[in-house]
Amino acid sequence: xxxxxxxxxxxxxxxxxAISHQYYADDxxxxxxxxxxxxxxxxxxxHGDGIGGSSFNYxxxxxxxxELIARACEVTTNAKIACLLLPGIGLADDLREVNEMGVQVAxxxxxxxxxxxxxxxxxxxxxxxxxxxxxxxxAHANSPEGLVEQAxxxxxxxxxxxxIADSAGxxxxxxxxxxxxxxxxxxxxxxxxxxxxxxxxxxxxxxxAYEEGAKNLDGTSAGLGAGAGNCPTEILAAVSTKYGIExxxxxxxxxxxxxxxxxxxxxxxxxxxxxGLILGYAGVYxxxxxxxxxxxxxxxxxxxxxLLELGERKVVGGQxxxxxxxxxxxxxxxxxxxxxxxxxxA
Amino acid sequence: MRCAILGSGNIxxxxxxxxxxxxxxxxxxxxPLELVALVGIDPQSxxxxxxxxxxxxxxxxxxxxxxxxxxxxxMVFDATSAYVHVAHAERYKEAGIVAVDLTPAAxxxxxxxxxxxxxxxxxxxxxxxxxGGQATxxxxxxxxxxxxxxxxxxxxSTVSSRSAGPGTRQNIDEFTKTTSTALxxxxxxxxxxxxxxxxxxxxxxxxxxxxxxxxxxxxDHDAVIESIxxxxxxxxxxxxxxxxxxxxxxxxxxxxxxxxEVPHRAVVLLEVExxxxxxxxxxxNLDIMTAAAQRIGEAIAHHKADxxxxx
Numbered sequence: 001x002x003x004x005x006x007x008x009x010x011x012x013x014x015x016x017x018a019i020s021h022q023y024y025a026d027d028x029x030x031x032x033x034x035x036x037x038x039x040x041x042x043x044x045x046x047h048g049d050g051i052g053g054s055s056f057n058y059x060x061x062x063x064x065x066x067e068l069i070a071r072a073c074e075v076t077t078n079a080k081i082a083c084l085l086l087p088g089i090g091l092a093d094d095l096r097e098v099n100e101m102g103v104q105v106a107x108x109x110x111x112x113x114x115x116x117x118x119x120x121x122x123x124x125x126x127x128x129x130x131x132x133x134x135x136x137x138x139a140h141a142n143s144p145e146g147l148v149e150q151a152x153x154x155x156x157x158x159x160x161x162x163x164i165a166d167s168a169g170x171x172x173x174x175x176x177x178x179x180x181x182x183x184x185x186x187x188x189x190x191x192x193x194x195x196x197x198x199x200x201x202x203x204x205x206x207x208x209a210y211e212e213g214a215k216n217l218d219g220t221s222a223g224l225g226a227g228a229g230n231c232p233t234e235i236l237a238a239v240s241t242k243y244g245i246e247x248x249x250x251x252x253x254x255x256x257x258x259x260x261x262x263x264x265x266x267x268x269x270x271x272x273x274x275x276g277l278i279l280g281y282a283g284v285y286x287x288x289x290x291x292x293x294x295x296x297x298x299x300x301x302x303x304x305x306x307l308l309e310l311g312e313r314k315v316v317g318g319q320x321x322x323x324x325x326x327x328x329x330x331x332x333x334x335x336x337x338x339x340x341x342x343x344x345x346a
Numbered sequence: 347m348r349c350a351i352l353g354s355g356n357i358x359x360x361x362x363x364x365x366x367x368x369x370x371x372x373x374x375x376x377x378p379l380e381l382v383a384l385v386g387i388d389p390q391s392x393x394x395x396x397x398x399x400x401x402x403x404x405x406x407x408x409x410x411x412x413x414x415x416x417x418x419x420x421m422v423f424d425a426t427s428a429y430v431h432v433a434h435a436e437r438y439k440e441a442g443i444v445a446v447d448l449t450p451a452a453x454x455x456x457x458x459x460x461x462x463x464x465x466x467x468x469x470x471x472x473x474x475x476x477x478g479g480q481a482t483x484x485x486x487x488x489x490x491x492x493x494x495x496x497x498x499x500x501x502x503s504t505v506s507s508r509s510a511g512p513g514t515r516q517n518i519d520e521f522t523k524t525t526s527t528a529l530x531x532x533x534x535x536x537x538x539x540x541x542x543x544x545x546x547x548x549x550x551x552x553x554x555x556x557x558x559x560x561x562x563x564x565x566d567h568d569a570v571i572e573s574i575x576x577x578x579x580x581x582x583x584x585x586x587x588x589x590x591x592x593x594x595x596x597x598x599x600x601x602x603x604x605x606x607e608v609p610h611r612a613v614v615l616l617e618v619e620x621x622x623x624x625x626x627x628x629x630x631n632l633d634i635m636t637a638a639a640q641r642i643g644e645a646i647a648h649h650k651a652d653x654x655x656x657x
Contacts (some may be wrong), residue, residue, distance in 0.1 A: 055539050056500045056558035056611055060602040087518045088542040113546040114507060117515045298597065314547035321502045321556035325615050328592040 003248030004240075006216045008192070009035055009043040009233055011262065012072065013084050015224035017048035017287045019267060022062040025071050027265055031221070034257030036078040039249045040233075042105055044082040045072050048226065048287055049318070050109060051083050051098065052090030057320045058287075066097065073102035080104045084135070087117045089318065092124040099128045108154075109135035109165070111316045112142040115150040122157040133192070133216075134159035137317050140170040140283055144182035151187045161190045161216055166205065167287075167317055169198025169227050169280040176205045177212050184213035192216030195231040197223055198280025200272055202231035203239055210245060222258040224266060227286025228276030234258045275303050282311030291320050295327040305330055347647035349379050352412055353425030354386030354393030354404070356511060356625055357448055361423055361636040362393070363623035366400050371584040371641040378647040379640070382419055385411050409434040416441035421646065423639055424448060427513040428520055435471055445471045446643050448635055450517065450524040458532050459638040460484040460581045467649040472642060475532075477631040478503035478542060479525040480638045481555040481588070485614045486533030488577035489559035492569040497605030498560040499535035501525065504543040506550030509629035518542060535559070537605040553630035554591070555616040560601060560608035567596045570612050584641045585634050587619030587627070 011031055016023055028045070035043050047053030047065045054061040061068075072081055082105035083098050095106055106125035108118045118134060125132040134154030139147060151162045164179055171179075176193065183191045193209035195202040195218065206217045219236050223229035237251035263269070275293065279286055284307050292310070296303035309326045349365075351358045362384045370377040383403035386394045397404035405411045409430065412422050421444045424431050431451040438445045447453060454471030457463065461484055466472055474480065482501035490496040503525075514521060525540035545551050561570065574594045581588045592615045600607050618630030625632050 052539075054604075055541065056560075056601065056603070057502050057541060057556070062602070088522065088544070091519045091522065093519070111544065111546065114515075114544045116512075117518050117544065119516060120519060313551075314545070316543060316545050316547075318541065318543040319502075319504055319545065319554075321558075321613075321615070322504075322554070324556075324595070324597075324613055325554075325592060328595065328615070332592075 002246070004246045005210050005214065006041055007233060007236070007247055007249055008082065008216060008218050009040045009220065010218055010230065011220040011224055012043060012045035014048060014226055014230050015220045017226035017290065018224050018229065018270065019265065020290060021047055021054065021059045023068055024063055025068060028068050028071050029075050030261045031257070032072050032075045034221070034253070034261050036076055038253035038257060040079050041248065042080045042082055044084055044107060045069050046084045050086040050090050051094040052085070066101070069098055069103060070101050082107055082133070084109055085121060086110065086318065087121050092121050095121065095124050095130070096128065099130055103130070105131045105133060107133040107135045107163070109137055112136040112139050112147060112150060112164070115153040118154060119157045122154065122159055126158040131160050132158055133161045133163055135163045135165055135194070137165045137167045138285060139164035139166055139179060140168060140175060144179045147179055148182050148186045151183055155187060155189055159189060161192055162187060163192035163194055163216065163218070165194035166196050167285050168283045169196030169202070169286055170283040171201065171205060172199070173201060173204055173208045176208050180209045180212035180214050190215040192218065194218035196225065196227050196280070196286050197230065197270070198228040198272060198276050198286065203235050206231045206236055207239060207243060221254065221262040222266065223270040224262055225270070225286070227279045227289050228272040229270035232258065275307060278304055278307045282308055284311045285315070285317040287317070288320060288323060291323050295323045299327040299331050301327055301330040301334065347379055347421055347650060348382050348419045349421040349423065349643060350383040350385055350412060350415070350419045351381065351423045351425060352385045352409065354384055354388070354391045354397070355425065356629070357632050357635060358384060358423070358425035359393035359396060360624040360632055361425065361639055362397060362400070364636055364640050370644050371637060377640070377644060378651065379643050409437065412443065413437050413441050416443055419443060421446065421643060423643065428517060439470045444646060446639055447471060447473045448639055449513070450476050450520045452524050456528050456532055457642055458483040458528060459584060459641040460577065461487045461532050463642065463645050467646055474635060474639060474642065475528045476521050476525045477553070477635045478521065478540065478555060479528040480634045481553070481616060481618055482525070482557045483528045483533045484577050484581050485557040485574060485616065486529045486535055486559060488573040489570055489612055490534035492573040493561065493565050495562065496535045496559055497562060497608060498537045498603035499529045499533055500539045500541070500558040501529060502541045502543065502556045503631070504545050504551065504554045505631045506553070506628050507544045507546040508550045509553070509625070509631055510544050535605070537603070550628040552628050553618040555618065557614040557616070559612040560603045560605060561596065561610040561612055562608055565610065567610070570596070574612070574614055585618065585637045587621060587630055587633065589617055591615045591617040
């Protein structure tokens, strides 16, 4: 049976954020086996911030990601393998390397207003015979018309599919509908949506995207991912089935993977706590969450204040260094307030 | 020393405005550089019109003009693109014109003004790395000189979308590769990584740079911090808007860097405010390049003058 949309699983990429990039080969093998058993056609594997993301700024991988990618390529019996790459963090040379290992899909991710930095990388992916997916992050921060303009650039460079990513989990269903609709109307290649769950909208937004004509949807097992997590694939598959939408994957096999393999790996369940909700509310890049929590502990300032200030500053994905900057400024601000408070009581 | 600027875009025009002031890069002396022309390829460009208004030549014959005027100029500041620089670097050399290359072409040895200013004064071609490299390599070097061995250094550069031109955008890999190499070759790190992020916020953000240095067991943290503050002052000598946005901090890990596991890291949060000579102050990324180019050009000019006097 042919699927009505293509499900791309990102447990081994976006999920990596939630475990601070501490995947080991055994985890990768078990997850790949589970994805294959469920009939997933494409899965993505890389550091959470894409190939080359292992760094002070984003966190070092426990195991070099290329070793893990190589294992995934060896183990999979069914799926095509995708890698994410953010120009400015990873290199076109990295694409060449992973393509040799067997990676067939390159997802080139960029902030939703900066599509013109992807030309080099999309063209390299195409020259290697890979499928190239242009991936516009923080899509809530651009208008439907603005996204169409950016998508046209990606299309002109050769992108085979164009995604919008709700990286901050900040979009309502209406926001998603307007954006997908504009893209489907104006862009020739298939459209995809990558949802996050900070406002508890990930599954609903994914279904809405499908109804507007999106042909690709992203998710992760058990919602493992940045911020309050991604669109959980097992739930998306179950809900799709109830809507009569053919997914081509086995929802029960995805439930098994989530319950028996992924949940036991999780240091914390993927709940929408205060910090996660603030990310969605303030439109802050989801993968800042754990970094902000660490800075909050280290400098003894409230995580909510850090996230709200990052939202005020309009930081984009990749600016994790600004979390330290904001935390240090809050330390100064609080010290001054305390001093002022003492002065007035004196 | 007679010089010309090639490339009449943002960087070339900003450098022209700096050189036309007549003061040197420190702002306190007289520049030994005599600007003869700003050379472009588009006769209608704003930069060339400004050049003519300022009383210097503003031809639009590009690299050919430079080579044809080898008798009139001793130095060219190349503010075109890596591709154009690579295509013509050999011609400048043959014509006996010293090239100060502001593109990431990396034809000649790399110079970071605050670190190895006097190392390649006789080279026919000097490469200025990248704006992020000029901003962060000094801090990597500052950390390195305070310890025996710096296993790993990393820089993250965020520039406003408006100040990132088409050259940077089409060759973003060149930026990160060239910058990362400078962190090792000039900064002294054993391993390195460079990251660039574009931020479209309005009003535009000022250039931000963050340097992380992996600190091995037994590092004297106070010495590292002191060295960082000293370097801030050194760079401010030619880029007044270069500053530590927050005090440098040492954070506890451990961190599994490519250069081995380290117990701590130094975090240096920098901001660069441009001098506003041609570009608005938020474009500190361009300002640090033009200010460093002037500094390097002047060092070469003084060196050649000394050689002449000595001969």
